[in-house]
Amino acid sequence: MSKIGVFVCHCGTNIANTVDVERAVASARELPGVAFASEYKYMCSEPGQQMIKDAIEEYGLDRVVIASCSPRMHETTFRKMLKDTKVNPYMLEIANIREQCSWVHTDKAKATEKAIRLIRMSVAKAARDEPLFASSIPIEKRALVIGGGIAGIQAALDIADAGHEVALLEREPSIGGKMAMLDKTFPTLDCSACISTPKMVDAGAHPNIKLLTSCEVVKTEGYIGNFQVTIRRNARYVNHDICTGCGLCETKCPVKTDSEFNHGLSKRPAIYKLFPQAVPSKPVIDKNSCLKLTKGKCGVCEKVCPLGCIDYADEDREFTETFGAIVFATGYELIDWTALYGEYGGGRYPDMLTGLQFERLVNASGPTEGHIVRPSDGKEPKTVAIVKCVGSRDPKKGKSYCSRACCMYAAKHAHQILDKLPGTRVFIFYIDVRTPGKGYEEFYDQTRKDGAIYVRGRISKIYKDGDKLVCNGEDTLLGKQVKVMADMVVLETAMTPSSGIEELATMFGVARDVNDWIQEAHPKLRPVETQVGGVFLAGTCQGPRDIPDTVAHASAAAAKVVSLLNKSEMETSPMISVVRREHCCGCGACEKICPYTAITLEEIDDRVGAKRVKRPIASVNSGLCQGCGACTAACRTGAIDLLGFRNAQILEEVDALCL
Amino acid sequence: MRKYSYFPGCSMESTAKPYRLATEYVMGKLGIGLVEIEDWNCCGATSGHTLSEALGLALPARSLALAEKRNPELDILTGCASCYARLRLAMYKARTDERAKYIIEKTIDMPYAAAREVYNFLDVFSLPDVREGIAERVVRKLTGLKAACYYGCLNVRPAEVTGAPDRENPTSMDEIVALTGAEPVDWAFKAECCGAAHQNDAASASRALPHRILRDAQSNGAEAIVTACPMCNLNLEMRQDGYVNRTGMDRIPVFSLSELLAVAMGASAKRIALEAHYVPSAAVLARALRRKDA
Amino acid sequence: MSVKETNDPKIIAFCCNWCTYTGADLAGLNRSHYPENVHIVRVPCSGRVNPQFILRAFRNGCDGVMVCGCHPGDCHYSTGNYFTRRRFTLMKRLLEYNGIDPGRFHARWISGSEAGKFRDTAEEVTAMVRKLGPNTRYREYARREMSADE
Structure with missing residues (x-):
């Protein structure tokens, strides 16, 4: 028989005002498997945690149910606490009686009844908890910053200064973003270019920063610490390895087309630098307006270039690199x-x-x-x-x-x-x-x-x-x-939000808010993180803000990246799928449904009656599995199950509610 | 053949004689059947709803309920922007607001399901097959007639009621006018209030409203204004004395889209009583008909 | 023990940890009130919800079941909710076949920011289930099975 400890939190008056905590504790004591039940004003506080630890010691508890705020709030806190005890950190269940009970109900009798039911469900699940052990994965010590505006530049510089490699990706031919277009900045009226161009030059010259201009992200795989990002470098038609940026080609090009940097208020040639202080300070050819590339005649730039940098045969090129952390700094549009x-x-x-x-x-x-x-x-x-x-x-x-x-x-x-x-x-x-x-x-x-x-x-x-x-x-x-x-x-x-943000967010699995800005992990306490581990936010991709706020936000994101990259490895969640080999029939339904290609069929030696046979069974790659559990619902024989959310555990919860 | 329950409205029966005759002519040519709603009554514009919400909804709803009762398969059509606004609002409210529906049915003592749509002429003329029909039936081109298409505010606003795709710069009438060889001009007052509702009770506030519409049309090169509402048409014509005195500009003919189409489809000036207009409009149309394609 | 003969329905809501569970937490933060009848079971993804869970709930006399996940296209695990969508379209028909009113089962998409939608859904589903009355379909069967257990 399991020895469960139930701890009900008052959360000051947040819970206690609407839920009769004493009654909840009394009814918890009656539940099968519960060896101890108690209450406290703030379970998450130091004395609250000590109380739990003492109870574990005194009553020899082997699993813990805490009825308190949302597990999204303090599950990690309590798991950390359990590390110092005999109880495995995953032998913990949290009954959410604050966000999903006391805060949304007003009738005290009914709210108490519901809290009791929620605790009963958690106890039932906890009875089937099993010890789980986290493993660790190595972290690739490189960051990818997407977007080369002031947010991206600032984040890249801060990460690079901390000693980590950074790739700064920008889809335009130059970094600089919107700030490079501005004239003066409020309220000090200092010239925008005078304060942003030195930063651009620093970023361009920093030994730890690699500029990826004219580049876009096309595909991404992997997870925190190990993102495999496929990047497309759009054809520039100019060999930047030899180009010195002399600018002769720009003066001779016969084409005049609307300048995007001046928002259509002036014209630019087809071979152009985005603006005079562009970094890298080398031109590219706009394939949509170049006469040679659209109509096959002209070729003036090739003739005048003293170094032979022009290459009309240049093509888009894709390459894949690995990064430990990603920073979204994709900015805004009007x-x-x-x-x-x-x-x-x-x-x-x-x-x-x-x-x-x-x-x-x-x-x-x-x-x-x-x-x-x-x-x-x-x-x-x-x-x-x-x-x-x-x-x-x-x-x-x-x-x-x-x-x-x-x-x-x-x-x-x-x-x-x-x-x-x-x-x-x-x-x-x-x-x-x-x-x-x-x-x-x-x-x-x-x-x-x-x-x-x-x-x-x-x-x-x-x-x-x-x-x-x-x-x-x-x-x-x-x-x-x-x-x-x-x-x-x-x-x-x-x-x-910038165009293309939807595709990018979907690629990384990052959520967007109702207005398509990227959703931060918590509006107050985690403003530079996303729900996806290892993906951080800098600047206006998260919502409108001005330059000082953008720079502060970017530096904050950089600090988060640096603290991640400073570790050499990190713990992964042990809540992943497992296969009961003897039940697996090798149908492969789970293999097809897995979004992470974490499941493969492997051949094993088996016996049918007295006959030795080879048959395929599913096998889970623990490095790739993210614990979504899609495979478990697809499995016909119930052979594949999700640790931490086993079929049996959820069924126990269902049964406990319906009692 | 397309058929609609037709709500003529009071202006059609009185001041808008050319509009009425031209509409009959054009609909006949296009083979669009108009079944006049039996025992229709005042739509309530422009004062009904300012006196009582129930009255403002019940007046138009009664006609709609009668139409749905008699011809449950037919949508409702009207040629007047004011009528359209009132009818459409009654339909919208009956569909979206249970309380309003209750008030309506209680007041008119009839069920009103709001099962059929309320359309204006622009909606119908913009249907792809009708548009094709118009293009086929244009027998003489109004070449180069510079026309300012005036939609009238109530044909497009409020957007949630009318469902108009663009309430600030509508283009449906411009597209229809272009089928006749006329050239719709780009101007800024396509859907601005002409003040027709308040010319008598709040003259000082509303007299200037038609003037700015006339002025913007003329300063953008229009030779004539094309309307989709008999009230707008009347108002834009009748206020031109003051306009001429105040601004020193010339008069500008104003006529309805139906008249323009009727002329292009071969109707004589007499057939559609063009002479009934306050500002003569026959000359500008005749000039366009004589003009050869450039 | 069996479900009492009252019209205070028990509703179980399987909620994706990344969207609806967060949305429900936000509803709490906003103090948006909804009926006490809705009980949330946290799952990592709506795709984790095995139809077996739902059948068990109905067999045990649960009056209503909700499965809530991320909006199609926004799945935290990229594709999980597509499977949910397909699976529960079929599920509804299976329930109907078994004599369970499909109005007792609802699959909804509610994101982490849609606290209002969560509240509205909870209210709406509770009202609908209340209208259908207690789910007694498998009561006898369950009772027999339980007494056999004892």
């Missing part, structure tokens, strides 16, 4: 407002810019060398309307969330206009002004003093009248309709 806001003209008017387009316009290295002029006619605007929350905080048309950075960069845009074009009238239409950050409120205040006119209300319609953009809206503080005849409109649009 929402496509043209598809959503027909009332703003749906993109018909060239003098309506997004925030990022305005950043390029006002940037000294941008298409107008920093002169704020209308793209349509090159004239300086006399009146500018800045519209905030376009696509943000708009559940009907866009996203319900706040994009967090727009209030501040809208103030910065207003400041820049007033600074470069004194006397310009700048209207900012807002819902609320949100400035939570060091020096942010002061910056906003200064912008108002500089002359920006803040109007509280959304813009309902923007249309063209002559060469003016008429903005109709409401000043909700005055309760009056307003109409601004603007020369230029800047839309501060919502941040959305």
Whole structure:
């Protein structure tokens, strides 16, 4: 007979207010196999844990049931505690009587009854617990950072500085991301490029960092410590091993196509560097616009290149590498407002810019060398309307969330206009002004003093009248309709997750939230981890944030990666599938259903009656099995079972409930 | 043959004579049967719902219930944006809001299942086969007629009721107009309120509304405005005196989509009583008919 | 012992540890109230749920069974819930064949962030099962078997 100890936690008043703990303990004492039952205010606390350890000693308990908060909260805590005792850490069951009982019910009598049933179920399962032993796997001491924006760069630098190898993967031809496009950063107004390019150069030159630009992840296998990631390097058509980045080819290329870095405000050649400070500072050929690659004629760059770097026969290439940890730093994109806001003209008017387009316009290295002029006619605007929350905080048309950075960069845009074009009238239409950050409120205040006119209300319609953009809206503080005849409109649009995030998240099995941002493991306590071991988050892939928060988040992710890579091996969960050979008929149903190819059929020598035969049976690779249990439900003979969640254990739970 | 229970609405019976005649002509050509709802009543626009929620729902629902009772297999069709808005809302509420359905059935003393859809002319003209039919029956092209398609706010809004794919920049009418050889212009006031409902009780607030629509159409090069609602049509025509005085712009003809199609399908000006328009519209159509393809 | 003749149904919910179990925890964190009738059994994946568990529950007089997993495409173990989906479409028909009202069995997709959906589902299933009344189908059989055990 097993000797089970039942420990019921009050969780302060969280449980005790709704569940009669004493009654729960009394009824637990009556259950078969229970040798001891007790209660305590906080089981997870030091004295609570000591109490359990003492009881194990005193009553010779061989398994433990703790009725408390969710096992997702403290299962690891209690397993660790059991390591110091005679009880195997896996001889533990947790009855979730907080999240799934006391917090969701109000009737004390009924909640107590339910708690008693939940404890009964856990006791029944515990009676069939068996000792399990974790094994360990080696950790590949390399990290892959996906996304070469400021988050990825920061995470890569921090991991590399700690002495581990990092591959920094970016699908564009250069690292730098969105921050490289920005002109100045709030609230200090230091030049974005001046603070980000040194970091880019550091990342490019760091002996521990390998840059994988023009690369994308196509496939991944494995698990924490051993991810096998297949990466595709898209053809560059330029041999970067010999190219010196002299730039002669770019000046001679006859093609002119929209520059993605300047968001269509200027043109670039088909052989190009993303921007002048690109890292690596070497050009690539855009296969969609290159005349040689699309029509088969031209070849000018090949002729002018003094080193013969041009290789039109270059092809996409796939290779597989192993990494111990992965950092998602895939960043954001701006929402496509043209598809959503027909009332703003749906993109018909060239003098309506997004925030990022305005950043390029006002940037000294941008298409107008920093002169704020209308793209349509090159004239300086006399009146500018800045519209905030376009696509943000708009559940009907866009996203319900706040994009967090727009209030501040809208103030910065207003400041820049007033600074470069004194006397310009700048209207900012807002819902609320949100400035939570060091020096942010002061910056906003200064912008108002500089002359920006803040109007509280959304813009309902923007249309063209002559060469003016008429903005109709409401000043909700005055309760009056307003109409601004603007020369230029800047839309501060919502941040959305980068394209391709769905595929990437699915590949790694990482969850996304309702808005497709990557879901962190816990909103407060595990903000840089995901549910998938070894996959971490840095920056805006997890949700909108500004640069200081992004950098902090990235460094935090790096710290997590470093603490993982500092270990040489790690424990794996022993809760994996096992095969009872004598019951296995070798049908192979489990082999087909296993998502990790952890099951193979192996041939064994067996005997049927007096005859010796060879027959196949299933065999589980403990390194690959992740413990999902899909095989157990597929098995016709019940030969394959999941340790920790054996068929018999779950059936015991079912029986215990139905008593 | 397509057939609908037809709700004409009061404007069709009075001020919108050219619209009514043209609709009859076009539907006849297209072989679309209109079965007028027997004993239909006022849809309740524009004041019913402001007085009482029950009245605002029950008035249109009564006609719908009658239609479903008499011709349970037919969807309901109307040519007026105001009627469409009221009828469609009654249908939507009866489907989605149990309380509203109870109020409706209690008030009209009839069951109303809301089993059939309520459509406007734009919905029907946009059906692929009807569109093909229109293209086939256009016998003379209105070449190069620069037309601003004015949908009227109530044909598209509110989106959850109408299900219109784009309530800010609808394009269905533009596509139909283009079948006649006319050139729909790109403009910004396709679905803006024309203020028809409040021209009498809140003149100062609503008089300027048609003016900005007329102005945006003309400044984008339109020679005429095409409407899908008799109320909009009336309002955009009748307010042009003030418009001309205030802005110094010229008058601009306004006529319904049905009229445009009727002319393209061969109807004479007389046949559809074009002379009944307040702003003469025959000339601009005749000019387009004379114009040769460039 | 046998299930009492009350209309307070017992419902068992097999919940995937990675999504619905988390969603139920979140419902707790949000203090979203739902009926006490729903009892969660934690499983690593909805694909772990063997039809045998469900048959056993119904045989024992359980009034309703839920199997809740990640949304199709979002399985923590990449494909487990696809098997769940297929398996329990067939399961419903097997139950019907055995005289168990299919309204007693529900397979649902509830993610870790959908606390509201978990609450709504718990309420909805409880209401539906309550309407169907106690599951007495195998009561006699179970009683006989149990007395034979003794």
